[in-house]
Amino acid sequence: xxxxxxxxxxxxxxxxxxxxxxxxxxxxxxxxxxxxxxxxxxxxxxxxxxxxxxxxxxxxxxxxxxxxxxxxxxxxxxxxxxxxxxxxxxxxxxxxxxxxxxxxxxxxxxxxxxxxxxxxxxxxxxxxxxxxxxxxxxxxxxxxxxxxxxxxxxxxxxxxxxxxxxxxxxxxxxxxxxxxxxxxxxxxxxxxxxxxxxxxxxxxxxxxxxxxxxxxxxxxx
Numbered sequence: 001x002x003x004x005x006x007x008x009x010x011x012x013x014x015x016x017x018x019x020x021x022x023x024x025x026x027x028x029x030x031x032x033x034x035x036x037x038x039x040x041x042x043x044x045x046x047x048x049x050x051x052x053x054x055x056x057x058x059x060x061x062x063x064x065x066x067x068x069x070x071x072x073x074x075x076x077x078x079x080x081x082x083x084x085x086x087x088x089x090x091x092x093x094x095x096x097x098x099x100x101x102x103x104x105x106x107x108x109x110x111x112x113x114x115x116x117x118x119x120x121x122x123x124x125x126x127x128x129x130x131x132x133x134x135x136x137x138x139x140x141x142x143x144x145x146x147x148x149x150x151x152x153x154x155x156x157x158x159x160x161x162x163x164x165x166x167x168x169x170x171x172x173x174x175x176x177x178x179x180x181x182x183x184x185x186x187x188x189x190x191x192x193x194x195x196x197x198x199x200x201x202x203x204x205x206x207x208x209x210x211x212x213x214x215x216x217x218x219x220x221x
Contacts, residue, residue: 032117032160032180041185042217044153049216052186060086069093077109082123084109105130111140117160117180119146137169150179150187154215157181159188189213 041052043065050067061076071091077084088104111125122143129136145161159179167173175192191211 031182032185034183034185038221040219040221041215042219043186043213044216045213046211050213053221076112080115082114083112085112086110102131110138113142113162117144117162119144119160139167141165141167148179150181152187152215154187154217157184157187157215184215184218186213187215 037054037056043050043052045067047069048067050065050070052063052065054064055062057075059077061078063074063076065072070093071089073089074085075087077086085106086109089102090104091099091101093099107128107130110127110129111123114121114123120143123141125140127138129138142162142164145163147158147160150157150159157179159181162178162180164176164178165173166176173194175194177190178186179188181187189212191213193209193211
């Protein structure tokens with residue numbers, strides 16, 4: 001079965017490294033992705049409440065987003081050119097006896113976002129995704145839009161809007177729209193599902209043709 005790409009599902013929140021570990025950039029793009037080991041971001045999602053935490057390992061950022069029903073972890077490489085995904089792990093509990101787990105890698109680091117992040121910028125990445133001995137061709141295209149004000153339970157934020165489209169060799173297509181605030185990171189995301197694999201299973205079994213994530217709280221560890 002051809003897979004759609006669950007790194008959309010849990011946002012794989014793109015980040016840059018600040019405060020002394022890895023690259024410390026003053027570029028416009030990096031302002032929207034601060035990483036802190038002392039803070040946890042809490043989101044209200046279509047699957048309930050989730051939390052995002054960060055750690056560091058051998059020059060990579062380890063991003064972990066978890067709730068009672070899912071786990072989503074990525075190894076991210078940050079360079080002056082952008083945020084790249086090196087590995088992805090996912091676990092999803094759909095019903096009591098239906099669980100899906102998989103680990104993904106790529107023939108080259110997958111560009112999640114270019115840096116710096118400025119309105120009007122667009123990009124495209126093509127490559128191969130590997131999982132359990134199978135491979136799929138994927139194409140990632142994105143565009144940065146103008147700033148918008150977003151209101152959530154965590155407060156009101158001036159954000160920059162980013163839209164990413166991921167297409168696979170099985171003609172699957174998923175669209176991710178995100179809003180980021182300087183000094184905080186991801187504030188809100190909407191994912192439109194049109195694909196097979198785990199994403200298609202979520203859509204067919206649970207009726208989630210659209211998934212939403214919204215910042216609820218910022219906690220100090």
